[in-house]
Amino acid sequence: MTADQIRAHIEPIRDEFAESRSLVLPALKYAQTEKGHLTRDDLDAVAEATGFSPAYVESVASFYDRLYLEPTGTRVVSVCVTLSCMLRGADEVWEHLCEREGLSHHGGTSEDGRVTIQEAQCLGYCDHAPCIQVDADETLGPLTPEAASQLMDDLHVAPAPEEFWR
Numbered sequence: 001m002t003a004d005q006i007r008a009h010i011e012p013i014r015d016e017f018a019e020s021r022s023l024v025l026p027a028l029k030y031a032q033t034e035k036g037h038l039t040r041d042d043l044d045a046v047a048e049a050t051g052f053s054p055a056y057v058e059s060v061a062s063f064y065d066r067l068y069l070e071p072t073g074t075r076v077v078s079v080c081v082t083l084s085c086m087l088r089g090a091d092e093v094w095e096h097l098c099e100r101e102g103l104s105h106h107g108g109t110s111e112d113g114r115v116t117i118q119e120a121q122c123l124g125y126c127d128h129a130p131c132i133q134v135d136a137d138e139t140l141g142p143l144t145p146e147a148a149s150q151l152m153d154d155l156h157v158a159p160a161p162e163e164f165w166r
């Protein structure tokens with residue numbers, strides 16, 4: 001994504017922020033919508049558009065676990081591993097999904113490049129524990145390992161989103 005495109009996105013929202021450094025995060029999120037992750041060129045474009053150094057922009061991008069500095073699968077599945085979900089079986093969901101996708105117990109991206117599985121902290125859906133979130137968009141629960149597996153079947157054949165917003 002170019003600096004001009006990012007500038008066009010952040011200029012209309014500039015007045016919503018007391019400090020201009022707060023624009024870096026929406027600029028990064030917007031830049032990520034194009035490919036689903038941020039390249040070195042994207043980080044440089046955000047730096048140019050916001051007026052902050054590339055090092056500062058990269059420090060922001062590397063802090064947030066929903067900003068990706070490496071390519072991900074077409075869909076990103078975040079499995080909540082915080083207390084309420086753990087107490088209600090998140091471990092089994094996590095291990096089941098990693099195993100069925102042929103991944104280590106650290107998660108990662110399936111061999112066909114369709115799905116990335118990652119751990120997440122509380123998704124604010126504790127009363128539906130254990131839960132998962134797809135593309136930072138749809139939160140689902142409570143899920144059994146079997147129901148989570150069915151969801152993965154669907155994600156492997158679902159069309160890619162028109163825009164990556166994670």
Ligand code: FES
Pocket residue numbers: 080081082083084085086121122123124125126127129131
């Ligand atoms: S602990 Fe999982 S959604 Fe809150």
